[in-house]
Amino acid sequence: LQREDVAGAGVTVRSGGTDVHLVLVDLRDAEIDGKQAEDLLHEIHITVNRNAVPNDPRPPMVTSGLRIGTPALATRGFGDDEFAEVADIIALALLPGADVEALRSRVAALTGAFPLYPELQQ
Template sequence: MDSGFDLVSGGTDNHLSLVDLRKANVTGKDLEKKLDEVNITVNKNTIPGDPQSPFVTSGIRVGTPAATTRGFVEEDMKVIGGLIWETATAFDTKAGEIRAKVAELCAKYPLYE
């Protein structure tokens, strides 16, 4: 991924991606919570050979159905990947900025008009 993460399978052929977080030095449990605070929903998930317990994990699972249902396109998904990276690596200093970017992106594709 351009954002700095590795996808477990090197890519994806469907709507789910399993992201290895070890490069970002954050656990799935911690990142899931931080992303929830900036309004991005993911699930912590184990990765092959995971050194963390299944209750902590070294990965997250990211799905695209909610985003594509709203009308997000590939470029928007790249932005989301960058926001996930920022959350993983700079949450303490950038949480408000990330939350604002998420709100701006969601406003671009409202659920109802």
């Protein structure tokens, strides 16, 4: 997940960089809060957690941030191209008027190409 991939959606990476397995993004400059973002991303089958950012002006159950973890993606075998695709999907989802069905289809294509348990595939 690259900092520049999500910047266009009004998202600022607060975790000091994108070279670690957890990314904290600040949504204070976005048109969406942490709860809305968490719910929307859940709708397209991307799991994140709303998370407070330093000096967060929003209440704890709403928040102005998101915590995005990458270990599950790495476990599935995602490489640079797939991480860039995930970042693009997240960035588009955070913009007003996101096409939920199209984004859900992109997520399905990724997860279909990298199944959790390939040995159980028929």
